[in-house]
Amino acid sequence: MCLGIPGEIVELLPDRPDLATVRVAGVRRAVNVGLLGPAEVGPGDWVLIHVGFAMSKIDEAEAAATLALLDGLGQAYTDELDALTESDIT
Structure with missing residues (x-):
């Protein structure tokens, strides 16, 4: 299963305008x-x-609702978070 996961932008990388933390x-x-x-x-x-x-910009309320829904998916959400933890596109 492929999921879209909400995340909050912490910073835009100054030397890579296409990347954000x-x-x-x-x-x-x-x-x-x-x-x-x-x-x-x-x-x-x-x-x-x-x-x-x-993929898209969302508001904080939509992010919170989506995170609550994803948390209820159990293992599929955990697997996505594990994949995100191991990824590195820099």
Whole structure:
């Protein structure tokens, strides 16, 4: 199963405008934000992440609701978080 997981942008990487550090369930990872455009997102924004790419910008309420739903999925969500923890696109 492939999931889109909400994450909060912590910072945009100054030397890589297509990458941002994003916090997802306590894990910080570089995520490609190039699909959204450099002026679309910034620190504090929430994005929906799939396979290392921010696919869309979402609001905090939608992020919280999605995280609650994903938490209820159990192992599928845990597997996605494990994959995210092990990933590195820098």
